Amino acid sequence: MLYLAVFFFIDIKCAQLSSSFKFSQQSKHDIHQHPLTFIESPTIIDVPKRFNCSWCHEPLIDAIYLCPDCPFIIHKKCLDELPTEIDHLTHRLHPLILNCSDSDYLCNLCQKSTVEDKSRHQHPFTLLRRQDSFICDACGTEGNYILYICSTCSLMVHKDCTSLPRIIKFSRHDHCIFHKYFLKGLTRQDCKICFNEVKLDRGSYSCRKSGCNYVVHVNCVLENKSFYEVIEDEKQCAELEEKSMQSIRVIEVNEAGEAAKIEHLSHQHCLALADKMEEEIDRKCDGCMLPISNIFYYCPECPFFLHKTCAELPRIKQHWFRQSNATPDFNSFKTCDFCSQRCSGFFYEIEEYWDMCIRCAKVADIIECEGHQHFLFFDFKCEEKCNGCRERCQYGTFRCGKCRFALDFGCLTLPHSALHKIDEHKLKLTYRDDKEKSYCDICEQDRDPGLWYYSCSTCDTSAHIEYVLGQFPFLKDGSIMAYHIYNHNYLHDLKFFRKVEGFPECSRCGKFCQEEILKCEKFACNYIVHYKCRYS
Numbered sequence: 001m002l003y004l005a006v007f008f009f010i011d012i013k014c015a016q017l018s019s020s021f022k023f024s025q026q027s028k029h030d031i032h033q034h035p036l037t038f039i040e041s042p043t044i045i046d047v048p049k050r051f052n053c054s055w056c057h058e059p060l061i062d063a064i065y066l067c068p069d070c071p072f073i074i075h076k077k078c079l080d081e082l083p084t085e086i087d088h089l090t091h092r093l094h095p096l097i098l099n100c101s102d103s104d105y106l107c108n109l110c111q112k113s114t115v116e117d118k119s120r121h122q123h124p125f126t127l128l129r130r131q132d133s134f135i136c137d138a139c140g141t142e143g144n145y146i147l148y149i150c151s152t153c154s155l156m157v158h159k160d161c162t163s164l165p166r167i168i169k170f171s172r173h174d175h176c177i178f179h180k181y182f183l184k185g186l187t188r189q190d191c192k193i194c195f196n197e198v199k200l201d202r203g204s205y206s207c208r209k210s211g212c213n214y215v216v217h218v219n220c221v222l223e224n225k226s227f228y229e230v231i232e233d234e235k236q237c238a239e240l241e242e243k244s245m246q247s248i249r250v251i252e253v254n255e256a257g258e259a260a261k262i263e264h265l266s267h268q269h270c271l272a273l274a275d276k277m278e279e280e281i282d283r284k285c286d287g288c289m290l291p292i293s294n295i296f297y298y299c300p301e302c303p304f305f306l307h308k309t310c311a312e313l314p315r316i317k318q319h320w321f322r323q324s325n326a327t328p329d330f331n332s333f334k335t336c337d338f339c340s341q342r343c344s345g346f347f348y349e350i351e352e353y354w355d356m357c358i359r360c361a362k363v364a365d366i367i368e369c370e371g372h373q374h375f376l377f378f379d380f381k382c383e384e385k386c387n388g389c390r391e392r393c394q395y396g397t398f399r400c401g402k403c404r405f406a407l408d409f410g411c412l413t414l415p416h417s418a419l420h421k422i423d424e425h426k427l428k429l430t431y432r433d434d435k436e437k438s439y440c441d442i443c444e445q446d447r448d449p450g451l452w453y454y455s456c457s458t459c460d461t462s463a464h465i466e467y468v469l470g471q472f473p474f475l476k477d478g479s480i481m482a483y484h485i486y487n488h489n490y491l492h493d494l495k496f497f498r499k500v501e502g503f504p505e506c507s508r509c510g511k512f513c514q515e516e517i518l519k520c521e522k523f524a525c526n527y528i529v530h531y532k533c534r535y536s
């Protein structure tokens with residue numbers, strides 16, 4: 001299937017690249033040596049996933065002609081449009097004539113017999129043609145007829161895969177990811193983009209950082225050019241990480257190569273690495289306000305804790321919600337624009353407009369969630385009610401592509417378990433209640449069985465989420481409020497406390513203060529208000 005004039009061959013794609021080509025229709029030759037079968041809709045038979053059009057190499061979605069005797073398939077539209085003769089810029093002397101019989105020649109323009117790019121692979125690749133399909137070692141998907149081999153490394157790859165970037169920075173992962181032909185020492189991995197299995201003996205991109213476990217299919221991560229950047233070498237990768245990534249400065253490294261002692265931008269003292277708590281206490285991470293169980297940093301001088309993953313959060317993060325840089329804010333408590341919770345701890349500021357708590361910032365745009373059997377993806381236009389809490393979602397929400405199911409950031413980022421004095425065990429976040437009538441053991445009122453709740457299966461306890469967590473589950477005592485309050489000295493900071501000693505009077509409503517208050521700690525300033533009175 002080639003245009004041929006004496007010893008000059010090009011294929012259809014290259015012929016069309018030239019702006020000077022013009023068709024002159026003549027009688028169409030007998031296109032193929034065997035009789036062809038017409039198929040109106042190829043998607044109903046098994047062919048399309050495995051083969052592309054032999055002419056234009058595009059997928060088979062429209063009507064096709066297929067040869068039952070050999071692997072030859074052509075789109076009906078390709079055959080109809082096929083010119084028998086063209087004038088081409090690269091061959092000015094004669095028009096090129098359609099040749100139907102000779103399929104063993106290579107296109108002189110695009111099929112070079114060897115390709116070499118040392119920045120991508122250290123050895124040259126050599127062209128090979130074969131009759132059947134093959135699995136590309138670089139991307140793990142099937143290819144047909146034309147392959148390139150590296151005999152030194154025993155690799156068989158697609159033409160496009162001879163020049164895959166070795167290192168890329170993908171906007172949905174915080175670190176650079178590396179192309180590998182196989183992965184060692186891992187158990188089953190799913191692609192973090194499509195959630196299908198990544199075969200470990202085939203090519204993929206993965207993150208080298210310990211604890212990251214980030215693996216993606218080559219074709220998934222390279223699908224959209226605007227979501228990744230090619231990184232030239234390890235040096236550029238290290239520079240990028242140093243410049244924009246970490247909020248930590250390593251002071252001491254342990255035998256395993258981990259940062260054992262660090263300085264963190266959010267804290268005035270050095271922090272040390274630990275893997276378990278000395279005593280069984282309900283410690284919360286000062287970054288995300290969720291409980292800490294293993295691998296964390298702690299301050300030896302004051303009560304301050306960070307999950308290792310929270311400490312390592314980048315100083316500049318590309319967040320999928322807006323393809324722009326988000327910067328962290330470590331110091332005050334705010335309301336998260338995504339989960340609507342008031343949170344102490346770390347926030348990201350996106351486009352100087354959105355405040356996103358770190359629990360929300362860790363949520364990817366396509367997720368698996370225990371509460372639903374299918375994957376959920378973020379739909380910017382979705383205004384469905386959340387299946388966890390029945391609130392209507394405002395700026396888009398996570399939804400299922402297979403069935404009617406939506407979930408907001410607030411429910412997605414709920415702690416999987418929580419302690420409450422009503423039960424000696426940890427209560428588990430529960431997604432379905434099969435009982436017809438449900439009850440909350442804390443408020444002793446009815447509970448909507450269709451909504452998420454916390455329960456203990458041992459004691460048959462169940463309760464509303466808001467009663468188990470309390471009103472401010474993510475606020476830490478002593479955290480400073482970000483906004484100043486009219487009527488109070490704007491130079492003084494107000495701090496949040498769950499409880500106060502004595503019975504001071506609220507500066508607003510005049511009633512006694514006991515729970516959830518804002519208080520000025522400046523000497524001789526006795527300003528104190530109920531949290532709920534702060535704007536009244």
Ligand SMILES: [Zn+2]
Nearest residue numbers: 136139158161
């Ligand atoms: Zn490939």
Ligand SMILES: [Zn+2]
Nearest residue numbers: 175207209212
């Ligand atoms: Zn990583």
Ligand SMILES: [Zn+2]
Nearest residue numbers: 285288307310
């Ligand atoms: Zn944390």
Ligand SMILES: [Zn+2]
Nearest residue numbers: 336339357360
């Ligand atoms: Zn949030």
Ligand SMILES: [Zn+2]
Nearest residue numbers: 386388389411
């Ligand atoms: Zn919800």
Ligand SMILES: [Zn+2]
Nearest residue numbers: 374400402403
């Ligand atoms: Zn579903």
Ligand SMILES: [Zn+2]
Nearest residue numbers: 423425456459
């Ligand atoms: Zn229990």
Ligand SMILES: [Zn+2]
Nearest residue numbers: 492520525527
């Ligand atoms: Zn004051």
